[in-house]
Amino acid sequence: MSNxxxxxxxxxxxxxxxxxxxxxGLCPLLAVSGTATNGLGMGMxxxxxxxxxxxxxxxxxxxxxPQVRIPIFVLIIxxxxxxxxxxxxxxxxxxxxxxxxxxxxxxxxxxxxxxxxAFASRNRMLPALFDGxxxxxGFTLALVLLGACREIVGSGTLFANAALLLGDWASSLExxxxxxxxxxxxxxxxxxxxxxxxxxxxxxxxxxxxxxARSRSVLLQPSAS
Amino acid sequence: xxxxSVAFRKRILYQALLLGGFSTLATAMLVAGNIATRGxxxxxxxxxxxxxxxxxxxxxxxxxxxxxxxLRLPGRSGKMLTVYRxxxxxxxxxxxxxxxxxxxxxxxxxxxGLDAAGRILGVRVLAHAETPGLGDKIxxxxxxxxxxxxxxxxxxxxxxxxxxxxxxxxxxxxxxxTITPRAVLQAIEVGLLFHREHYTExxxxxxxxxxxxxxxxxxxxx
Numbered sequence: 042m043s044n045x046x047x048x049x050x051x052x053x054x055x056x057x058x059x060x061x062x063x064x065x066g067l068c069p070l071l072a073v074s075g076t077a078t079n080g081l082g083m084g085m086x087x088x089x090x091x092x093x094x095x096x097x098x099x100x101x102x103x104x105x106x107p108q109v110r111i112p113i114f115v116l117i118i119x120x121x122x123x124x125x126x127x128x129x130x131x132x133x134x135x136x137x138x139x140x141x142x143x144x145x146x147x148x149x150x151x152x153x154x155x156x157x158x159a160f161a162s163r164n165r166m167l168p169a170l171f172d173g174x175x176x177x178x179g180f181t182l183a184l185v186l187l188g189a190c191r192e193i194v195g196s197g198t199l200f201a202n203a204a205l206l207l208g209d210w211a212s213s214l215e216x217x218x219x220x221x222x223x224x225x226x227x228x229x230x231x232x233x234x235x236x237x238x239x240x241x242x243x244x245x246x247x248x249x250x251x252x253x254a255r256s257r258s259v260l261l262q263p264s265a266s
Numbered sequence: 267x268x269x270x271s272v273a274f275r276k277r278i279l280y281q282a283l284l285l286g287g288f289s290t291l292a293t294a295m296l297v298a299g300n301i302a303t304r305g306x307x308x309x310x311x312x313x314x315x316x317x318x319x320x321x322x323x324x325x326x327x328x329x330x331x332x333x334x335x336x337l338r339l340p341g342r343s344g345k346m347l348t349v350y351r352x353x354x355x356x357x358x359x360x361x362x363x364x365x366x367x368x369x370x371x372x373x374x375x376x377x378x379g380l381d382a383a384g385r386i387l388g389v390r391v392l393a394h395a396e397t398p399g400l401g402d403k404i405x406x407x408x409x410x411x412x413x414x415x416x417x418x419x420x421x422x423x424x425x426x427x428x429x430x431x432x433x434x435x436x437x438x439x440x441x442x443x444t445i446t447p448r449a450v451l452q453a454i455e456v457g458l459l460f461h462r463e464h465y466t467e468x469x470x471x472x473x474x475x476x477x478x479x480x481x482x483x484x485x486x487x488x
Contacts, residue, residue: 109281113288120292124299131306134314 046171053175060183060238061245065152069143070184071234075195078203080188082136084181086129087147088174090121094153095173097121098161105162114157115148122147135205152180183241190237195229197222319350319362321406322379322388327360328352335472339464342456349468358382358469361461364392367453370445371395374404378457382469385419389454394446401446411440412450420458428455 059065066087073083097117105113126144129137137144147153156176161169193199197219203211227233274280312333319332330353341347343366352360359382367374374394379387389412391404403409414437420428429435430447439447461468 105284106275106281109284112285116288116292120295123296127299127303127307131303131310134310138314 045168049168049172050175053172053177053179054182055179058179058183058245059152059176060180060187061242063152063155064242065155066150066180067238069146069150070187071231071238072146073140073143074184074187074191074234074237075229076192076198076202077185077188077200078136078206079139080184080186081181081203082133082140082206083143084177084184086125086140086144087150087153087180088177089125090118090147091153091156091173091177091180092170093121093173094118094157095161095169096166098157099164099166099169102162110158110162111154114154114162118153118157119148133206139202139205152176187234187237187241190241191228191233193218194237195225195227195233197224315350318377318390318392319379321390322377323352323360323362324387327354327381327387329354332362337468337472339460339467342460342463347460351468351472353471356471358471360387361468363457363460365389365453365457365460367449367451369394369396369449370401370443371397374446374449374453376450376453378454380458380461383419384458384461384465385417385422386415386454386458388413389415389450391450396446397443400442403440403443404446404450409440411447415454420455420462425455 055061057063060067060070069083069087073079094114094117098114101113122145125147126137126141129144130141156172160172164172189199192201197217199216199218200211200214203214207214225233228237316332323332332350332352335351335353337349337351338346339349345366347363349361349363351358352362360379362377362379365376365378367376372395374396375392376389377392378389381387390406391412394402394404396402396404403411406412423436426434427436428451430437430439430444430451432439432444433448435451437447437451
């Protein structure tokens with residue numbers, strides 16, 4: 042059983058990462074990844090939606106028929122996104138002001154519907170919940186990485202405004218890496234998002250290639266999986 | 267969970283019930299969510315409003331809560347405007363209301379604060395979609411450009427000089443952007459004209475004052 046969870050975790054974080062492999066959800070991704078903090082906020086909101094939608098859809102999979110499944114999945118996801126939107130507006134208002142426009146766009150993140158269709162509707166609740174968490178975490182990591190790269194190159198800071206998201210203790214995370222930096226506008230604007238994403242995708246390919254080359258060299262030893 | 271029988275599941279009624287049931291459930295969840303967050307959201311919005319009002323009307327100019335006596339008047343574009351009024355003593359001492367300009371990237375929303383004589387106490391951008399790095403110098407966080415209007419009024423400088431230098435006025439546009447400063451200037455000018463046109467309505471003390479004057483005087487007969 043634990044093997045299944047290892048598989049899910051590997052899929053979500055690396056092998057089948059929403060951003061780096063499936064390349065889904067790019068619209069919210071490119072829009073909010075201007076800073077690491079925004080990326081983290083968007084990633085956390087999406088993760089909450091993925092966990093809850095995985096759990097809910099898995100719990101009703103027994104009564105849903107294939108003919109009406111898509112409208113029901115969409116309805117569930119839309120309700121969850123609206124709830125997340127309202128709670129963020131109420132309780133992390135400053136962050137909501139920065140991300141507000143993009144929170145409703147989580148509905149259009151096809152990765153969430155994709156996981157509902159491909160995983161949650163076919164598995165029991167616990168694996169579905171875990172899958173949502175891991176896919177969401179993978180999405181968040183990619184967003185934070187992309188946001189951090191764009192923020193460092195584009196504005197010379199890292200985790201600016203983190204205190205708005207995580208509370209006052211997080212102000213120690215806020216770094217000014219390059220003082221008196223005039224900014225690199227291209228990287229902050231959407232084209233910069235595509236450019237940095239391209240670099241990240243290439244980087245992941247390189248790592249995968251290096252890993253498979255190494256495993257090929259130890260091919261003689263029996264594989265554990 | 268009991269799975270319904272296969273025969274029943276195939277009927278159209280089952281599909282309809284399924285969709286209807288989930289829609290009802292979804293509505294119930296949204297209602298619950300709305301009830302849980304409505305109060306907090308309203309509070310946050312009031313705080314936002316108050317903090318933007320405080321940026322354009324310094325605290326020394328009023329001794330009430332700025333949200334106390336809102337006045338709704340038709341603006342020059344036909345849109346209803348809410349004017350927030352600060353009072354001191356029994357007099358209107360300051361006014362703040364939203365003004366709008368048509369910028370390069372769409373509408374620019376600003377808030378304008380005036381003192382009793384119609385002099386500008388402050389102007390701040392509330393929302394805009396101007397190009398980052400060029401047009402966003404209208405934000406006070408990015409540049410002090412917007413502060414140059416403090417203390418000015420429709421007669422000082424004369425109205426024909428309320429333009430950017432390129433158009434023959436006396437206000438410098440910042441480098442790289444002309445449309446944005448022009449839009450801001452125009453918004454301010456329209457806002458000042460609005461104040462002139464509605465002077466009496468704006469400066470009429472709120473009705474509640476007359477009532478409270480009466481009730482204040484009543485105990486003196488003792």
